[in-house]
Amino acid sequence: MKFLIIILISFLITGCQEKIYEDNNVDYFKIKDNNIDVYSKVFINDIIINNSNYKIISDNYQIDTNKLGIKEYSINYLKNNKNYVYNFKLNIVDQEPPLVFSGTSKTVNIGYDGDLCNLITYGDNYSGNVKCEIKGEVDLNKEGKYQLEYYLSDSSKNVKKVNVTLNVKDNSKNNGNNNDSSVKEKTLFSDILENYKDSNNLIGIDISKWQGEVDFNKVKNAGAKFVMIRIGYQNGINGEIIIDPYFKENIKRAKDENLLVGVYFNSQAKDIKESLDQAKWVINTLDKEKLDLPIAFDWENWSKWNNFKISFHEVNEIARAFIKKIESNGYTGMMYGSKFYLETIWEDFVNVWLAHYTDKTSYKGDYLIWQLANDGQIDGINGDVDIDILLK
Numbered sequence: 157m158k159f160l161i162i163i164l165i166s167f168l169i170t171g172c173q174e175k176i177y178e179d180n181n182v183d184y185f186k187i188k189d190n191n192i193d194v195y196s197k198v199f200i201n202d203i204i205i206n207n208s209n210y211k212i213i214s215d216n217y218q219i220d221t222n223k224l225g226i227k228e229y230s231i232n233y234l235k236n237n238k239n240y241v242y243n244f245k246l247n248i249v250d251q252e253p254p255l256v257f258s259g260t261s262k263t264v265n266i267g268y269d270g271d272l273c274n275l276i277t278y279g280d281n282y283s284g285n286v287k288c289e290i291k292g293e294v295d296l297n298k299e300g301k302y303q304l305e306y307y308l309s310d311s312s313k314n315v316k317k318v319n320v321t322l323n324v325k326d327n328s329k330n331n332g333n334n335n336d337s338s339v340k341e342k343t344l345f346s347d348i349l350e351n352y353k354d355s356n357n358l359i360g361i362d363i364s365k366w367q368g369e370v371d372f373n374k375v376k377n378a379g380a381k382f383v384m385i386r387i388g389y390q391n392g393i394n395g396e397i398i399i400d401p402y403f404k405e406n407i408k409r410a411k412d413e414n415l416l417v418g419v420y421f422n423s424q425a426k427d428i429k430e431s432l433d434q435a436k437w438v439i440n441t442l443d444k445e446k447l448d449l450p451i452a453f454d455w456e457n458w459s460k461w462n463n464f465k466i467s468f469h470e471v472n473e474i475a476r477a478f479i480k481k482i483e484s485n486g487y488t489g490m491m492y493g494s495k496f497y498l499e500t501i502w503e504d505f506v507n508v509w510l511a512h513y514t515d516k517t518s519y520k521g522d523y524l525i526w527q528l529a530n531d532g533q534i535d536g537i538n539g540d541v542d543i544d545i546l547l548k
Contacts, residue, residue, distance in 0.1 A: 176232065177240045184208040185231070185242050194250045194282050195469050196221050200231060203246075210235045224248050224282075224312070250282040250312035255468075257458065257500065263323040268296050276306060276320060277461050279501075283310035284466045299326045345534035348543050349379045352528075358382055358546040362420070362527065365402045367537050372413040374536030382416035382449060382546055384509075384525070387438055389422035390430075393463060397437050407445065416546075418449025420492060420509075421478075424457050426464050428477040435481035442487075449546070450490035450524070452509050453478045458497065472503045479505070495519045509544075523547070 186205040192198055201216040214231040230243045258277035264270075273288035280286050292304035306318040349359055360382035363370060375383070385407055386400045400406075403419075410417050421438050425431040431453075438451060453475050457464070464471075479489030491498075491505035495512040498521060510523040513530055525544050532543035 175239070177235075177238055179235065179240045179242070184210060184233075185244075187244055187246070190245065191247050191249045191251070192219060192221055193252070194221055194224055194248055200229065204231060208233075208235075210240075213239070219246065221248050224250060250310065251314065252281045253314040253316040254278050254280045254283075254286045254308040254310050255500065256306075256308070256316065256318050257461075257496070260318055261321045261323070263325055264296070266297060266299060266324055266326050268324070272304070272322075273306070274462050275322070276318065277458060278308050278316070278318075279461055279468055280310040280314075281468045282312065284464075284470060286310055294322055294324070296324055299324055340531070342531050342533045342540070343529040343543060345378055345380070345532055345543060348529070348532070348545075352545055353379075356548050358416070358548065360384070360416070360544050360546060361532065361534060361537075362386075362542045362544055363402075363406060363537070365400050367402075367539065367541055369402070370406060370409070371536035372409045372415065375534060376413045376415060378535045380415065380534065382418070382544075383410050384418045384420055384449065384452065384544065385410065387419040387421055387441060387451075390424040390434065393424050393426060393457075393460065395424065397434060399441060403441075416448035418447055418451065418490075420452035420454045420490075423453060423455045423474075423478065424460075425455065425474050425478070426466055427470075428474055431474045431478040432481055435478045438482065439485045439487075447487060450488040450507055450509075451482045452490040452492045453482075454492040456492070456494070456497070468501050471501070475502070475505070490524065 184207060186207060188203045188205060198219045198221060199216050200214065200219065206212060210233045212231055212233045219229065226245050226247050228243060228245050230241050232239055232241050256276055256278045260276065262275045272290055278286055287309045289307040290304055291307065292302065294302040294304060302322045302324065304320045304322055306320055308316040308318065353359055358381040360380050362384035364386035385403060387403050388397055388399045391398050407417060421434060423431060423434055425434060455471065455475060475491055479491065482489040488507065490507040490509050491502060492509040493502045493511065495510060495517065498508065498510065498519065508521060508523040509525040509527065510517065510519055511527040512519055513528060517526060525546050527542050527544045529543040530540065532541045534541055
């Protein structure tokens with residue numbers, strides 16, 4: 157009798173589990189493309205073509221595209237009221253060649269002994285180490301113009317070819333005369349107010365130690381409504397974090413004048429751990445100080461990019477880690493970037509501080525703040541200051 161009860165219990169348990177049948181009939185389903193770009197955002201339903209009347213019952217899950225290689229995936233579907241599984245393979249690939257984001261006409265002095273590869277700036281979406289090879293003849297001890305071919309290859313053997321003009325010059329022949337007598341007019345804060353102020357925005361500035369001691373009462377009376385203040389910066393690659401010497405005075409006096417206040421941090425982080433440490437430092441330095449505007453992550457070390465040995469994906473992850481840590485502590489995060497890098501390297505961020513020094517920006521993305529001038533003149537500051545427009 158006991159044996160019979162055990163059999164019945166076993167039957168009831170197994171009977172409650174729906175059996176899944178395997179039927180990899182290629183006529184039922186097709187894959188649009190088995191090669192999927194690394195880091196792309198792709199869901200299963202994006203790549204499956206259903207050639208049958210059978211209903212797919214799997215969740216529309218996202219494909220893991222963070223690592224290269226062949227991976228197995230599956231979907232479940234109903235056929236004759238039975239649950240079937242269809243198995244298939246996808247190949248995560250890197251098909252994007254390295255990117256060059258510097259000019260291709262370079263000038264060096266006679267006797268230059270540096271690395272010619274570092275004359276241009278280049279990087280890759282996936283690989284942190286891009287191989288550089290140069291073809292062409294150049295005599296660095298002889299003045300002249302030389303044509304070189306740069307071959308840049310990533311770890312997936314994608315190649316970018318770039319033609320570079322190298323000018324070798326003898327500076328001893330330069331008599332120091334400069335015939336360019338043109339002087340660019342400065343950008344007046346009053347002109348920005350007159351030309352851009354409307355009911356949908358506020359006009360303000362961003363400052364650091366370079367502006368010295370600021371008279372915030374005069375800044376306010378000049379029409380500024382907000383100020384982004386540098387809280388600190390990283391002193392070089394692998395360098396220590398340093399508080400801006402004017403930060404505490406700036407934030408106190410700006411608040412005393414009832415200006416809206418946000419802050420930014422200049423980073424040279426090369427990995428997520430560094431950016432997280434910097435975010436923690438910012439939070440601790442603020443010591444629960446209330447802000448009206450976001451905390452911006454300012455990473456703009458493009459002239460030194462070749463020294464970082466990281467990919468574009470990695471630098472985006474570095475920025476996201478900083479912003480996520482900031483926001484987990486009750487503040488609003490923001491990404492600072494120039495138009496070029498926002499369009500070519502930085503990925504989608506919710507809050508963007510756009511730097512584009514022009515009368516009318518052609519940037520197509522969304523942004524919260526537009527830094528439209530770096531040579532601004534405003535009462536209360538001796539010298540140049542950045543001028544910004546905050547969208548309400």
